[in-house]
Amino acid sequence: MKGNAFAWVVLFGWPIVVFLFFAMRRSTHRVARTTAWMMFVSVMLLPSSVEYDPPGLPSLDKHRIAFVCIAIALQLFHRQQLLGRVRGHNFPRLVFLVMVYGAVQTAATNADALTFGRKTLPGLTSYDALSLSMGLLLDCYLPFVVGQRVFRSERDLRDLFEVMRTCALVYAPLILLEWRLSPQLHNWVYGFHPSEFIQAMRGDGFRPVVFMNHGLSVAMWVFSCLCATLALERVGARTLFIWVELVLCRSMAPTLYAGLATLLGWLTRPRVSAAVIVAVVFVVTLYPITRATGSFPADDVLEFFRGIDSERAASLEFRMQNEDALLERASVRPTYGWGGFGRNRIWAEWGQDVSVTDGYWIIMLGTLGYVGWGAFFALLVFPLLRYVWHFREMPASSRAMMSVFALMMALFTLDLLPNARSDFLSIAYAGMLWTLSERLSQKVPRQASLARAPTASTLPPREVAVQRQAPA
Numbered sequence: 001m002k003g004n005a006f007a008w009v010v011l012f013g014w015p016i017v018v019f020l021f022f023a024m025r026r027s028t029h030r031v032a033r034t035t036a037w038m039m040f041v042s043v044m045l046l047p048s049s050v051e052y053d054p055p056g057l058p059s060l061d062k063h064r065i066a067f068v069c070i071a072i073a074l075q076l077f078h079r080q081q082l083l084g085r086v087r088g089h090n091f092p093r094l095v096f097l098v099m100v101y102g103a104v105q106t107a108a109t110n111a112d113a114l115t116f117g118r119k120t121l122p123g124l125t126s127y128d129a130l131s132l133s134m135g136l137l138l139d140c141y142l143p144f145v146v147g148q149r150v151f152r153s154e155r156d157l158r159d160l161f162e163v164m165r166t167c168a169l170v171y172a173p174l175i176l177l178e179w180r181l182s183p184q185l186h187n188w189v190y191g192f193h194p195s196e197f198i199q200a201m202r203g204d205g206f207r208p209v210v211f212m213n214h215g216l217s218v219a220m221w222v223f224s225c226l227c228a229t230l231a232l233e234r235v236g237a238r239t240l241f242i243w244v245e246l247v248l249c250r251s252m253a254p255t256l257y258a259g260l261a262t263l264l265g266w267l268t269r270p271r272v273s274a275a276v277i278v279a280v281v282f283v284v285t286l287y288p289i290t291r292a293t294g295s296f297p298a299d300d301v302l303e304f305f306r307g308i309d310s311e312r313a314a315s316l317e318f319r320m321q322n323e324d325a326l327l328e329r330a331s332v333r334p335t336y337g338w339g340g341f342g343r344n345r346i347w348a349e350w351g352q353d354v355s356v357t358d359g360y361w362i363i364m365l366g367t368l369g370y371v372g373w374g375a376f377f378a379l380l381v382f383p384l385l386r387y388v389w390h391f392r393e394m395p396a397s398s399r400a401m402m403s404v405f406a407l408m409m410a411l412f413t414l415d416l417l418p419n420a421r422s423d424f425l426s427i428a429y430a431g432m433l434w435t436l437s438e439r440l441s442q443k444v445p446r447q448a449s450l451a452r453a454p455t456a457s458t459l460p461p462r463e464v465a466v467q468r469q470a471p472a
Helices: 005-024 031-045 062-077 091-108 126-150 154-181 185-190 215-233 237-248 252-267 270-293 298-306 310-330 360-393 396-415 425-439 461-469
Strands: 114-116 119-121
Touching (some): 005 031, 031 062, 031 126, 062 126, 091 126, 154 215, 215 237, 237 252
Antiparallel strands (some): 114 119
8 A cells, every 4th residue: 555644644534624624615705716725735735646446436546536525515515606507518518428438338349358478458347337437527527517617707717826826836845845855745744756756857956746746747737827827917026936936847848838828928919829729729639640640740840859959859759659659559449449457558478568658648549549539638629719719709807817728728738748647637727718718708798696696585584674675
């Protein structure tokens, strides 16, 4: 069992924290702000790579536990305030139904066991179809719906950004400590390193990991907080401070993303950001197809990166070589994939796993085929397209913040081509973007509150008496 006793106490005690936090803030704080705190604190502080495997259910890690607890707390304490039926309400349900259908077909087409030397990978059964479906419910549908239902106004978006900015400032001392001493906090507090220590080494220094599963996860998290700060204040001391925090993370891709977001936020109009978002959607959609058909100009891309950084170019070349092998494997069962148990990976004749899976798109393609891959990326791509369709109709204040938020979401989606997904926040962001793009449009009538109007049965007796005495 990975982790010390304290790690398991924190993991199993987190539901109590969530329910108490929602209960205490029920009447004094906005639901969006409360939800944002519970989303981000779990990512920042709970132990990574610790999973509880209950019978009959998929394994539960900190991300799944966090969103399950948030969903239950919302139903218990804020049911009347959740977004009701609006245009596009059923979009995540339809995508999830496609995912479930694909998962059932994946299990049905992978009933055969695979043997590689002494290693045997079991065939899939109806139980595995159920487990795959439950995993998709927890990983995709639930985070999207939480974001879709809770965040529905400009004030909610501002609450989200303010919480993210505060979290980044709180995390800064921990990042600075590990930048100086090496990633040790997770080991000191929870008794183990969440990933291989060598992956934290970068040149003559270290990439901070803190309580996340990888240094890249920390860098992408700080990048998102920087985008939130840019949306709130554009230029300021806190923006520069978080920029320094991101540089200390020693990850090139998030730093480049932040540079692009800063440039577009400072120097251009939202329509330029919209054009970049369309370009990202185009790349994310076509990259797997062109890689599978062999029409992607891999040699030209590698030559371009060799002119920038030979070490990064070598890393990219290694990833592409593994992608080629995994694509060949996926082409054997392209529609519904190979399922779990490592069946999508490359195994040597003597039973050793010799593959390296970096990009999340190739993981989804090999595991659930083109059906699962298409449904998952639909959850990310369609909210981006919905924003591009509606952003001209938004008031200036909303459009300014939404342009940064949508660009951040697009770059998170783009990052799933070279890297794996570390948490479910990007899916929650997609749900937020789906609702906000529609509701902040001037075509949609605005309401001060989405809660049900008070009735005589819900008002205090004194207010009921006042209403009855009021003149007609």
